[in-house]
Amino acid sequence: MSILVGAQTRLLVQGITGREGEFHSRAMLEYGTQIVAGVTPGKGGQAAVDGRVPVFDTVADAVAQTGADAACIFVPAAFAPDAMLEAADAGIPLVICITEGIPALDMLRVHHVLRAQGVRLIGPNCPGVTTVGGAKVGIIPGDIHRAGPVGLVSRSGTLTYEVVQAMTDAGVGQTTCVGIGGDPIVGTTFIDVLQMLNADPKTEAIVLIGEIGGDEEERAADYCAREVRKPVAAFIAGRTAPPGRRMGHAGAIISGGAGTAESKRQALQAAGVRVADSPSQIPALLRDAGVR
Amino acid sequence: MGDHPFCPQEGEVKLQEYRSKEILARYGVPVPDGETATNPHEAREAAGRIGGPVVVKAQVLVGGRGKAGGVKLAATPDEAAARAEEIIGLQIKGVTVRTVLVAPAARIAREYYLGLILDRGGQTGTIIASAEGGVEIEETAKTDPEAILRLPLHPLIGLQEHQVRRVAFFLGLPAELRKDFGATLRGLYAAFMESDADLAEINPLVMTDEGRLEALDAKIVLDDSALFRHPELESLRDLREEEPSEIAAREAGINFIKLDGSIGCMVNGAGLAMTTMDLVKLAGGEPANFLDIGGGAKADRVAAAFRIILDDPNVQAILINIFGGITRGDEVAHGIVEARASLGRQVPMVVRIVGTNATEAAEILRAANLITAESLDDAARKAVAAAGSQA
Numbered sequence: 001m002s003i004l005v006g007a008q009t010r011l012l013v014q015g016i017t018g019r020e021g022e023f024h025s026r027a028m029l030e031y032g033t034q035i036v037a038g039v040t041p042g043k044g045g046q047a048a049v050d051g052r053v054p055v056f057d058t059v060a061d062a063v064a065q066t067g068a069d070a071a072c073i074f075v076p077a078a079f080a081p082d083a084m085l086e087a088a089d090a091g092i093p094l095v096i097c098i099t100e101g102i103p104a105l106d107m108l109r110v111h112h113v114l115r116a117q118g119v120r121l122i123g124p125n126c127p128g129v130t131t132v133g134g135a136k137v138g139i140i141p142g143d144i145h146r147a148g149p150v151g152l153v154s155r156s157g158t159l160t161y162e163v164v165q166a167m168t169d170a171g172v173g174q175t176t177c178v179g180i181g182g183d184p185i186v187g188t189t190f191i192d193v194l195q196m197l198n199a200d201p202k203t204e205a206i207v208l209i210g211e212i213g214g215d216e217e218e219r220a221a222d223y224c225a226r227e228v229r230k231p232v233a234a235f236i237a238g239r240t241a242p243p244g245r246r247m248g249h250a251g252a253i254i255s256g257g258a259g260t261a262e263s264k265r266q267a268l269q270a271a272g273v274r275v276a277d278s279p280s281q282i283p284a285l286l287r288d289a290g291v292r
Numbered sequence: 293m294g295d296h297p298f299c300p301q302e303g304e305v306k307l308q309e310y311r312s313k314e315i316l317a318r319y320g321v322p323v324p325d326g327e328t329a330t331n332p333h334e335a336r337e338a339a340g341r342i343g344g345p346v347v348v349k350a351q352v353l354v355g356g357r358g359k360a361g362g363v364k365l366a367a368t369p370d371e372a373a374a375r376a377e378e379i380i381g382l383q384i385k386g387v388t389v390r391t392v393l394v395a396p397a398a399r400i401a402r403e404y405y406l407g408l409i410l411d412r413g414g415q416t417g418t419i420i421a422s423a424e425g426g427v428e429i430e431e432t433a434k435t436d437p438e439a440i441l442r443l444p445l446h447p448l449i450g451l452q453e454h455q456v457r458r459v460a461f462f463l464g465l466p467a468e469l470r471k472d473f474g475a476t477l478r479g480l481y482a483a484f485m486e487s488d489a490d491l492a493e494i495n496p497l498v499m500t501d502e503g504r505l506e507a508l509d510a511k512i513v514l515d516d517s518a519l520f521r522h523p524e525l526e527s528l529r530d531l532r533e534e535e536p537s538e539i540a541a542r543e544a545g546i547n548f549i550k551l552d553g554s555i556g557c558m559v560n561g562a563g564l565a566m567t568t569m570d571l572v573k574l575a576g577g578e579p580a581n582f583l584d585i586g587g588g589a590k591a592d593r594v595a596a597a598f599r600i601i602l603d604d605p606n607v608q609a610i611l612i613n614i615f616g617g618i619t620r621g622d623e624v625a626h627g628i629v630e631a632r633a634s635l636g637r638q639v640p641m642v643v644r645i646v647g648t649n650a651t652e653a654a655e656i657l658r659a660a661n662l663i664t665a666e667s668l669d670d671a672a673r674k675a676v677a678a679a680g681s682q683a
Binding site: 077078101102103104105106108109111112113141143154155156157158159160161162165182184185209211212214215216219235237238239240241242261277278279280 | 410412413415416417447448485488490515517518520521549551559560561562563564566567569570571572573574579582615646647648667668669
């Protein structure tokens with residue numbers, strides 16, 4: 001099982017002929033991900049990544065001819081909102097957007113349109129999703145993983161790699177690792193992924209990696225207390241970050257007391273989550289919780 | 293990555309009060325006439341043109357201006373000049389006042405709060421309104437949450453008329469002001485959307501003795517991811533209140549915040565950069581900065597990061613933590629060694645590189661007399677020890 005992506009995923013890459021798109025498509029293919037199509041408007045008919053992936057002008061064409069069922073987006077920020085909408089309109093049920101720097105108000109519209117269409121959006125500004133031994137979609141380095149029973153969800157990029165590496169080094173393997181992205185508006189939240197990992201029979205324990213700002217971690221803690229019966233370990237970055245240069249009075253009113261590392265750590269601890277002081281402590285916390 | 297509450301480079305560009313008011317006025321929000329002045333002479337002239345009593349207000353982006361003596365009333369142009377003399381040059385939370393806004397003094401009957409913010413929890417824009425406007429609004433939010441209305445906007449169709457009515461009734465506005473209020477809220481909404489703002493707030497929105505609405509103070513915070521389509525707004529950014537080192541970093545494509553400790557940090561990725569700072573603290577040290585060098589760790593950016601870190605005389609050691617992932621570790625190591633050779637000031641450096649060819653990277657670093665570390669915890673401990681031996 002695992003969640004979101006796997007060996008069966010038929011991936012389409014939007015922006016596959018760009019520098020980033022091609023580089024990471026090659027790494028995804030090396031991992032074993034089935035990339036069935038690439039899309040770059042005006043380059044339909046060509047073949048990308050050393051001739052291994054057929055390129056189409058539109059996502060609709062690519063889906064009709066290849067049966068792609070997931071999209072990974074590498075197009076520049078100014079065009080990424082349109083790329084997400086194009087994937088959704090072509091009937092793709094899972095869209096993973098790596099692009100960073102997309103205007104928040106654009107994301108607001110895209111997020112709600114995709115939700116109304118029943119499309120699962122991961123990101124934007126995220127490292128992607130890897131199901132260990134199944135498929136890697138995005139930019140998470142493939143060789144840091146080891147197969148095992150722990151699912152992971154994170155708001156961060158390289159910090160995720162750090163934690164995964166620490167787990168792998170300690171012999172604690174993973175099912176699926178999901179980077180949800182750090183932007184104000186993201187398609188998928190901690191709670192969405194917690195729900196999926198909680199329901200996944202292969203996942204025995206969960207790691208949550210958060211950071212200061214917003215109240216997503218506090219909400220996730222509340223969800224863990226109510227719904228999650230698997231052990232959860234967490235790390236929150238930013239304990240030493242200086243107090244925020246806040247956004248006017250409205251920011252303080254919206255956030256209440258939430259947002260600091262201490263508020264998040266306390267909320268998680270109160271929910272029975274094991275909270276680490278350093279990424280290197282995560283494997284031991286998982287072992288304590290009975291993970292083999 | 294993303295919207296960090298403490299990374300102004302990522303996500304927020306605050307505009308001064310007078311700039312914010314200029315934008316709101318264009319959208320039909322009633323803003324009192326005002327003029328900026330950078331010396332007492334200009335303040336006197338401005339007050340003379342305005343006529344009658346004026347208020348002289350420091351234009352700084354930090355809060356608490358009023359309490360710091362940055363807002364003063366003046367009955368005559370000569371008094372306005374005297375007040376401007378007092379305020380210009382004043383230090384407010386470390387920021388020197390260089391500009392004041394001279395505006396007609398309003399006779400205030402009621403003060404309201406009216407704001408629009410991008411609410412990441414609610415995943416939409418939200419109206420925030422209160423009949424208890426003024427500087428104590430945050431306190432009110434804590435002690436009397438019922439006094440604050442939070443009204444989410446429809447993400448696809450935006451502000452609706454029934455919402456405008458609901459806010460007007462919540463504020464208890466006199467019937468004859470509801471029409472003007474509608475224009476004000478619709479104007480605030482249009483300014484928020486069309487400027488790609490993260491925040492647009494009027495505090496206070498006042499009802500004057502004569503029964504008119506006026507936006508006495510305003511603040512707009514722009515989404516810097518959207519500045520590419522607002523070249524006219526980019527020029528409104530006030531660089532004078534930013535750390536020169538932070539401006540230099542932004543120009544080099546580096547996300548940097550100066551702090552007070554002695555251990556300079558150079559990391560790729562914001563979350564990992566914060567974690568590195570946390571572990572320095574856990575090991576008994578104090579980070580000198582937050583620095584996210586971004587993807588790839590290219591040689592020119594590494595060199596720029598060194599310059600920015602070493603510009604801070606408090607820095608006694610540098611901790612470099614690069615999770616290369618797909619990037620080749622030996623290339624990053626070469627980049628670090630080359631950049632270091634061109635530095636004027638040398639401090640101990642602890643380098644940890646993870647990723648492809650990490651072993652080769654470690655050899656390159658050791659050959660160049662840099663301290664290497666296997667784990668992040670180890671790197672933090674070594675950096676703290678190295679800084680201690682320098683002090």
